[in-house]
Amino acid sequence: MKPVKIGILGLGTVGGGTVNVLKRNAKEIARRAGREIIVTRALARNLDRERICDTDGIALTADPFDIINDPEIEVVLELIGGETLAKDLVLQAIEKGKHVVTANKALIALHGNEIFRKASEKGVMVLFEAAVAGGIPIIKAIREGLSGNQIEWLAGIINGTGNFILTEMRDKGRDFGDVLAEAQALGYAEANPIFDVEGIDAAHKLTILASIAFGIPLQFDKIFTEGISKITREDVEYAEQLGYRIKHLGIARKTEKGIELRVHPTLIPERRLIANVDGVMNAVLVKGDAVGPTLYYGAGAGAEATASAVVADVVDVVRALTSDPENRVPHLAFQPEAIVDIPVLSDEDFRTAYYLRLTVEDKPGVLADITHILADHNISIEAMIQKEPHEGEAVLPIIMLTQLTLEKEMNAAISEIEALSTVTGKVCRIRLESLK
Ligand code: NDP
Numbered sequence: 001m002k003p004v005k006i007g008i009l010g011l012g013t014v015g016g017g018t019v020n021v022l023k024r025n026a027k028e029i030a031r032r033a034g035r036e037i038i039v040t041r042a043l044a045r046n047l048d049r050e051r052i053c054d055t056d057g058i059a060l061t062a063d064p065f066d067i068i069n070d071p072e073i074e075v076v077l078e079l080i081g082g083e084t085l086a087k088d089l090v091l092q093a094i095e096k097g098k099h100v101v102t103a104n105k106a107l108i109a110l111h112g113n114e115i116f117r118k119a120s121e122k123g124v125m126v127l128f129e130a131a132v133a134g135g136i137p138i139i140k141a142i143r144e145g146l147s148g149n150q151i152e153w154l155a156g157i158i159n160g161t162g163n164f165i166l167t168e169m170r171d172k173g174r175d176f177g178d179v180l181a182e183a184q185a186l187g188y189a190e191a192n193p194i195f196d197v198e199g200i201d202a203a204h205k206l207t208i209l210a211s212i213a214f215g216i217p218l219q220f221d222k223i224f225t226e227g228i229s230k231i232t233r234e235d236v237e238y239a240e241q242l243g244y245r246i247k248h249l250g251i252a253r254k255t256e257k258g259i260e261l262r263v264h265p266t267l268i269p270e271r272r273l274i275a276n277v278d279g280v281m282n283a284v285l286v287k288g289d290a291v292g293p294t295l296y297y298g299a300g301a302g303a304e305a306t307a308s309a310v311v312a313d314v315v316d317v318v319r320a321l322t323s324d325p326e327n328r329v330p331h332l333a334f335q336p337e338a339i340v341d342i343p344v345l346s347d348e349d350f351r352t353a354y355y356l357r358l359t360v361e362d363k364p365g366v367l368a369d370i371t372h373i374l375a376d377h378n379i380s381i382e383a384m385i386q387k388e389p390h391e392g393e394a395v396l397p398i399i400m401l402t403q404l405t406l407e408k409e410m411n412a413a414i415s416e417i418e419a420l421s422t423v424t425g426k427v428c429r430i431r432l433e434s435l436k
Pocket residue numbers: 009010011012013014015043044045046047049062079080081082085103104105130131134187188189190191300301302303306
């Protein structure tokens with residue numbers, strides 16, 4: 001059979017890694033796909049830049065339409081990033097009848113509904129395994145491997161840069177800014193690293209995971225999002241003293257009232273496997289009603305780890321080139337007409353436990369006032385540490401872990417606690433999940 005020709009939009013970390021993997025493993029990949037796969041054209045902005053891959057045999061161009069309009073190219077890989085140009089090019093490639101593989105979570109989370117509609121009209125595939133958790137085949141696992149289950153919840157460390165920063169800060173006491181700069185140099189971070197640090201990248205990924213897990217539309221705007229920028233070294237230490245690790249988690253949970261979708265730093269018991277996922281590694285825990293909890297672990301970012309997922313999608317496209325479009329695996333796991341609008345809960349309706357850190361005056365009765373407020377809001381305390389004041393200081397930190405409670409009650413309690421004259425500054429609150 002004739003080789004399948006592909007064009008790559010973007011030849012940076014992921015594009016370069018993809019060329020390397022496709023070339024190095026060409027024979028093995030062809031044995032799996034049933035046809036040889038060759039990259040004939042690739043797009044970059046700066047054609048003089050040194051590449052991480054060998055570009056022999058690939059026509060480099062700065063004009064995307066050299067790829068989109070090439071009738072011989074059957075599959076286009078979108079590895080540019082961002083949403084404006086990427087969306088435009090993906091829609092144009094689909095219009096030309098080309099299959100698309102992308103690693104772009106922002107694109108899928110924000111414009112996936114429109115892109116998949118258009119792809120279905122044109123009978124082409126749009127695959128995006130690399131968009132979530134780098135090299136871990138989590139999309140395939142949920143969309144295909146767990147399709148016999150009702151997914152109850154999932155929770156994952158789904159940003160490699162953020163996990164790398166938290167790990168280096170905890171293990172080596174390194175500065176936030178320093179570690180972020182290293183993550184950028186290693187090619188882990190987004191073009192705008194605020195996306196990694198403030199949880200936006202994880203929220204894009206959770207949007208996708210929730211959609212394929214629960215059969216709901218992609219709804220990025222409904223995700224509650226908090227990043228890691230406010231985590232202090234002392235919170236990391238106090239959490240450890242209490243037997244917990246702080247990880248940045250994306251959590252999607254189906255409840256009777258609707259679906260919780262949230263991304264935030266979370267205390268996790270240190271004995272859980274996921275609490276020990278360090279560095280750029282990612283892990284996703286998925287709880288299905290039939291299978292129980294399952295855990296997926298691997299590199300969450302980096303050139304070849306991500307390329308592994310991109311190439312797997314290319315192989316899937318090539319294998320399916322001749323199959324009936326009606327009988328392919330649906331883009332979002334559920335048949336398009338079976339996608340349902342289960343309500344996404346507001347953050348006030350989340351149910352979780354909390355770590356609280358307060359700074360209080362060293363006076364009798366202070367603790368009683370605080371516990372009274374918590375009790376008024378039906379919040380039970382699970383554990384508490386009261387530190388000695390530092391020498392010469394009249395204030396001391398109190399750290400509390402609570403049992404499960406409604407976020408609405410916790411918001412009200414925190415407002416009342418912050419209004420006490422004996423409490424100084426803001427209460428630091430980090431959510432806590434036992435992930436049992
Ligand atoms: P890079 O910045 O390394 O690469 C982007 C590539 O796109 C570069 O080759 C750049 O050209 C090209 N490009 C950008 N804008 C234009 C333009 N206007 N015209 C032509 N070419 C353009 O990004 P990554 O490879 O890191 O990321 C690509 C995608 O993969 C993103 O969506 C990202 O979120 C996603 N992703 C990244 C992972 C990672 O570990 N890095 C992991 C999983 C997903 P030039 O090289 O000349 O500047």
